Amino acid sequence: MLHAATTASQKRQALRSALVQPTEGTALLRFIGAFTPLSTSLVAGKGFEGVYVSGAVVSAELGLPDIGLTTLTEVAARAAQVARTTDLPVLVDADTGFGEPMNVARTVQVLEDAGIAGLHLEDQVNPKRCGHLDGKQVVPREVAAQRIAAAVRARRDPDLLIMARSDARAVEGLDAAIERLKAYVDAGADAVFPEAMLTLADYERVVSAVDVPVLANLTEFGKAPLFTHAQLADVGVRIALHPVSLLRTAMGAVERALDALATTGTLEGEVSSMLTRARLYELIDYAGYNDFDADVFTFEVPDGKKGLQA
Known part of the structure; x- marks a missing residue:
């Protein structure tokens, strides 16, 4: 009632534990995009392991395209509303961090205060665009690594999960994207999000290249196939993300x-x-x-x- 019974710290610890020591039946964590705080009850009731706050959904609900027009304040407000309603860990799309390293540091602390369990930062230029649109641009690898390093340094709770997303697959190719993800892990990323992978073999290569959990983004009408959870688990993916599915279904x-x-x-x-x-x-x-x-x-x-x- 009113607020979740589980504290933000407990949710973060639970997510960390599930990623480090998966129990039987939870080798793959399924995070579902909550297009409204009310939907978190349904997500939890159906047995899913996590809730996601999508930047694309936040912008769409505001009647805006996903091209970097939303603000940290808007995203943090929705993240806090969602986190309040659920005992599940909440992962948030923090886009590019809403600026450069100092902005990223503030973004991390504001979202941390919102009660989330983790966030991901991407290597697109600022302002960014939807990861499944053409014409994306990425910043130099060193600049993106600085964003991750700033995020890691800024967090006050060491259990807050910092995830690095790379959109380089569509811009520079898979090899370059993997090298970027490895650099982000070296900068302190706890997990990685390779965007718009085209095959299961792509995911398998990423999993083999890094020693942190890998997320697969399963968005309808995008460039990537909608692989099944079983297929993703078989190649070592640890998190399956359905970011916009509930919004699309509802609308x-x-x-x-x-x-x-x-x-x-x-x-x-x-x-x-x-x-x-x-x-x-x-x-x-x-x-x-x-x-x-x-x-x-x-x-x-x-x-x-x-x-x-x-």
């Missing part, structure tokens, strides 16, 4: 409902596919709030001077 349903309403004048035919009122109340724990209220207000208010004298 698709919204558009279909609007089409039906415009055509028929009623949503009667759509009701069966809607989240019920009872399920909504369950997800936001109406019963828990009601019980809390009952416990708080089951006292008798003293009246008049007698109450003041007491």
Whole structure:
């Protein structure tokens, strides 16, 4: 009720432990993009291991393209809202860190205060663009490594996961991307995110080249195939990310409902596919709030001077 029962520190430690010592059935951690804080209850209820705050989703919800227009304040606010509602670790897309090394340091501490378990920083130029669009540009490897080093130095909780993302696969080729990721690990990155890998063999090469966990981004309508979790686990990937899937699913349903309403004048035919009122109340724990209220207000208010004298 109100806030997650698990502290930010506990969530960070849990994520670290799961990555270092996977238990049976959790060799691959599945992080699902939460397009709203309400959706975290569904993600946790279905047994997934983590929640993600996508930069593309934050910008889309603001009616903006994913081209570096969102601010640290906007991302941190959404990250805090999401982290508040879930006991799962929350990974956040911190884009390029919203600037250069000093900006990156501030980004890390602001997001750390938001209660997240980890964040990733990328090597695109600032402002960046969606990782699956053409025309991306990356900064020199040394500059990107400085961003990672600044992030590592700025964190106050050593359990905060700093992940390095590289978009160089589409710009400079796989070999260059791997060399970049190795440099980012040398700079202190705890995990890596090779963007827009085209084959399972690409992932296998990355896994073999670094000694930290590797994330696979599974975004629909992108350049990369939608590999299964089993396929990714087989080549050693440790985190499977579904960044925009819930937003796309929800907005698709919204558009279909609007089409039906415009055509028929009623949503009667759509009701069966809607989240019920009872399920909504369950997800936001109406019963828990009601019980809390009952416990708080089951006292008798003293009246008049007698109450003041007491």
